[in-house]
Amino acid sequence: MRGLVKSYGGRNAVDGLDLDIRRGEIFALLGPNGAGKTTTVEVLEGYRSRDGGQVAVLGVDPATGGRRWRADIGIVLQSGAGDSQLTCLELLTAQAAYYPDPRDPHEVLELVGLTEKAGARGRSLSGGQRRRLDVALGIVGKPALLFLDEPTTGFDPEARRQFWSLIRSLRELGTTMLLTTHYLDEAEELADRVGVITAGRLVEVAVPAELGGRGQAPAVVSWTEDGLRRTEATQTPTAFVAGLAARFPGEVPDLAVARPTLEDVYLQMIGQPS
Numbered sequence: 001m002r003g004l005v006k007s008y009g010g011r012n013a014v015d016g017l018d019l020d021i022r023r024g025e026i027f028a029l030l031g032p033n034g035a036g037k038t039t040t041v042e043v044l045e046g047y048r049s050r051d052g053g054q055v056a057v058l059g060v061d062p063a064t065g066g067r068r069w070r071a072d073i074g075i076v077l078q079s080g081a082g083d084s085q086l087t088c089l090e091l092l093t094a095q096a097a098y099y100p101d102p103r104d105p106h107e108v109l110e111l112v113g114l115t116e117k118a119g120a121r122g123r124s125l126s127g128g129q130r131r132r133l134d135v136a137l138g139i140v141g142k143p144a145l146l147f148l149d150e151p152t153t154g155f156d157p158e159a160r161r162q163f164w165s166l167i168r169s170l171r172e173l174g175t176t177m178l179l180t181t182h183y184l185d186e187a188e189e190l191a192d193r194v195g196v197i198t199a200g201r202l203v204e205v206a207v208p209a210e211l212g213g214r215g216q217a218p219a220v221v222s223w224t225e226d227g228l229r230r231t232e233a234t235q236t237p238t239a240f241v242a243g244l245a246a247r248f249p250g251e252v253p254d255l256a257v258a259r260p261t262l263e264d265v266y267l268q269m270i271g272q273p274s
């Protein structure tokens with residue numbers, strides 16, 4: 001997209017966004033509430049009109065994308081089809097019928113770990129299982145591009161890890177994914193690149209390890225000495241720790257070496273103290 005603009009009531013919610021997402025990558029769009037992530041994603045999905053700029057998704061302008069283009073796109077919305085009276089298998093089979101070359105619904109259930117729930121109705125599933133069903137519905141059409149809007153909100157830690165592994169298997173199958181998330185650890189785990197957006201503008205695009213100059217940031221060494229917690233920011237933590245080790249007879253008490261996390265640099269970028 002180039003110069004994407006979307007305004008509501010004369011105010012630009014998306015204010016001139018340039019962004020390229022590569023085939024086969026997982027790209028995470030990060031930003032505070034109201035930054036313009038959902039608006040951007042909805043323009044890309046063809047669900048929202050734009051007020052300016054050029055956009056091509058799989059080579060097609062979403063404003064004019066037809067059935068064939070739509071069949072190549074999968075969408076996992078924030079709230080899905082979990083309340084249905086139909087069973088998981090019935091829902092998937094019905095959804096698959098809309099696509100020219102769908103995945104086998106049984107295979108999809110296996111992929112998302114819901115094989116045992118094939119005959120269960122949507123409304124009897126737990127929150128995490130419903131999200132899996134949402135993903136299953138998003139991928140049954142074998143999309144080349146999958147949009148995931150805050151996919152793991154409300155998951156327990158184990159379910160999140162299982163979900164991440166599902167997303168990685170989809171990447172291995174060649175699916176390009178655009179993810180929005182408020183979980184920085186999720187972005188770090190999954191994304192090949194992240195983009196930070198605030199007030200409708202893109203602040204930076206980088207691999208997670210390099211965002212906000214993270215790769216060059218000093219390490220913080222901390223330890224306890226004479227009953228006090230001490231810290232030292234250093235570009236040469238190995239030499240510094242070697243120096244500490246020489247000063248202490250045994251273990252350096254409570255020794256830790258920390259680098260800024262993705263959350264630290266993100267909060268700094270959006271102007272919040274970490």
Ligand SMILES: Nc1ncnc2c1ncn2[C@@H]1O[C@H](COP(=O)(O)OP(=O)(O)OP(=O)(O)O)[C@@H](O)[C@H]1O
Nearest residue numbers: 008009013014031032033034035036037038039040
């Ligand atoms: N249909 C609408 N009508 C008017 N204003 C809207 C509409 N949709 C979004 N906005 C405004 O546009 C801005 C961007 O909203 P958007 O939903 O894209 O943000 P977001 O980054 O997805 O936020 P969140 O993290 O809370 O989901 C906000 O100020 C929001 O109030």
